[in-house]
Amino acid sequence: MLSTGLNLPEELQGYHTLVPLEGSGAGVERRKLGNWYSTVYRAIRSSDGMPYALRRIENYRLTRQAAFAAIEVWSRIEHPAIITVKEAFTTRSFNDNSLVVVHVYHADAETLFEKHIKAKPPTVQTHFGGRSSQVLHANLPTLLPERTLWSYVVQIASAIKKVHDVGQAVRMIDASKILVTGKNRVRISSCGIVDVLMHDMHQDMGHLQQEDLTMFGRLIFALCCNNVAASSAPHFQKSMEFMGRNYSPDVKNAALFLISKSGPHRSIDQLLNIIQGKVLAEMDEALHATDRLEHELLSELENARLVRLLCKFGFINERPEFAREPRWSETGDRYIIKLFRDYVFHQVDENNNPVINLAHVLACLNKLDVGTDEKIMLVARDEQSCLVVSYKDIKLCVESAFK
Structure with a gap:
């Protein structure tokens, strides 16, 4: 049909x-x-x-x-x-x-x-100078x-x-x-x-x-x-x-x-x-183009890794169904992750204004993704307790809580 x-x-x-x-x-x-x-x-x-x-x-x-x-x-x-x-x-x-x-x-x-x-077919251009007039322009190759x-x-x-x-x-x-x-x-x-x-x-x-x-x-x-x-x-x-x-x-x-x-x-x-000289020049250009594409791809790959980390934080932190369950948000792995979230995103300056520092966020997330041995101090919001942990420890907490 x-x-x-x-x-x-x-x-x-x-x-x-x-x-x-x-x-x-x-x-x-x-x-x-x-x-x-x-x-x-x-x-x-x-x-x-x-x-x-x-x-x-x-x-x-x-x-x-x-x-x-x-x-x-x-x-x-x-x-x-x-x-x-x-x-x-x-x-x-x-x-x-x-x-x-x-x-x-x-x-x-x-x-x-x-x-x-x-x-190419001729184009029409209209000029406005007191009155309109149309002029044909031939598009020659x-x-x-x-x-x-x-x-x-x-x-x-x-x-x-x-x-x-x-x-x-x-x-x-x-x-x-x-x-x-x-x-x-x-x-x-x-x-x-x-x-x-x-x-x-x-x-x-x-x-x-x-x-x-x-x-x-x-x-x-x-x-x-x-x-x-x-x-x-x-x-x-x-x-x-x-x-x-x-x-x-x-x-x-x-x-x-x-x-x-x-x-x-x-x-x-x-x-x-x-034409061997032209062939070599073309190969050089192709290699440069490949290098540029790989560089762009690597940067996008890094972004994807950080997005996955942020998604895990979103799944783990302050789930509404566990709002009345202190064992979820205030103890163990979840508590460390919550403090780390504050360390990354909720820092304030001496005037108590939020610190918006993307470089700090990216550095922390990259270190967490790798799981370095570098230690940081995590302070509770009431400043009554603090923990000294490594990025490696925090990464293990994130994986444990996510699973």
């Missing part, structure tokens, strides 16, 4: 709640994979409740089940710059013969074409910073090497098929689909890998010049001049190497040798 409105299946081979991720309707150019139209949906898998990206190839009739062997190969390829392939199947749920390939879903992703090449370009190049080159090393070809190095999934993070999408579509055509893998390098070179030209046809013959000379004015010679050398004549000298390993 098809849902109304979008005319989509309610359930599809264990997936449900399909939502199109691409525009449709009049005036929207439909995307094609080879000779077939394709559409991408987000769907929820029933078995784990997680979202996945489903790319549907319309009106494709699979003639041999052996074509799915390529999907099995791609499902075993894991790389941070490749969107993982999960499975593939055929279906008639769309009232035709469709091939559906399932990939890992990345929310809020956009293609390199949409982010850096596609012209901005020049891609070279540092960002090299980050993209290194990530894509690493992904190509992974694929070539296992004897496969990417076949999808195109600005419309590479997704930007985070700040300067790119991932190649739609992998494995062309292998299924072209399974009945014998093609030399070495030739396909050389084609990968050529497509990679064209992509660099397109990103530098904001034009997918920048490396074609009519635009080549102007593109070279533009790259020479706006980018370092290293960019032009890498792009020219990739679109040069195929041969044994042209391989992804050779490209990585040419």
Whole structure:
């Protein structure tokens, strides 16, 4: 049964709640994979409740089940710059013969074409100076910073090497098929689909890998010049001049190497040798980013430990059901914890004003969490008694009372 409105299946081979991720309707150019139209949906898998990206190839009739062997190969390829392939199947749920390939879903992703090449619609600005007037401003694509370009190049080159090393070809190095999934993070999408579509055509893998390098070179030209046809013959000379004015010679050398004549000298390993300095710079940046994230994570981990301590205090201190039970609040472990609570939070100055000192609170809680041997003096509110105990002793009291 098809849902109304979008005319989509309610359930599809264990997936449900399909939502199109691409525009449709009049005036929207439909995307094609080879000779077939394709559409991408987000769907929820029933078995784990997680979202996945489903790319549907319309009106494709699979003639041999052996074509799915390529999907099995791609499902075993894991790389941070490749969107993982999960499975593939055929279906008639769309009232035709469709091939559906399932990939890992990345929310809020956009293609390199949409982010850096596609012209944005003009914006309207209204000025108020006695009377209102509207001015159209064209949003021209901005020049891609070279540092960002090299980050993209290194990530894509690493992904190509992974694929070539296992004897496969990417076949999808195109600005419309590479997704930007985070700040300067790119991932190649739609992998494995062309292998299924072209399974009945014998093609030399070495030739396909050389084609990968050529497509990679064209992509660099397109990103530098904001034009997918920048490396074609009519635009080549102007593109070279533009790259020479706006980018370092290293960019032009890498792009020219990739679109040069195929041969044994042209391989992804050779490209990585040419750009090895950029690879090292990217690795350094990645290590710095990891260090920053670990530092932030450690601070959050410390916060979580202190929150757990505060929760235990909340559970233990002055429970209303034991308000008339002196053995709970005024003797033994509970009494020490109550005095420690006052020591941490209820100190006053010489004018009997509350002392609001977050550093004191954090220091005390951290020492308690560790259970140090440092001793402190706990004084009763009536100042008629005092106890000298260590943080280690207090920690044991807290654990005993909580249990």
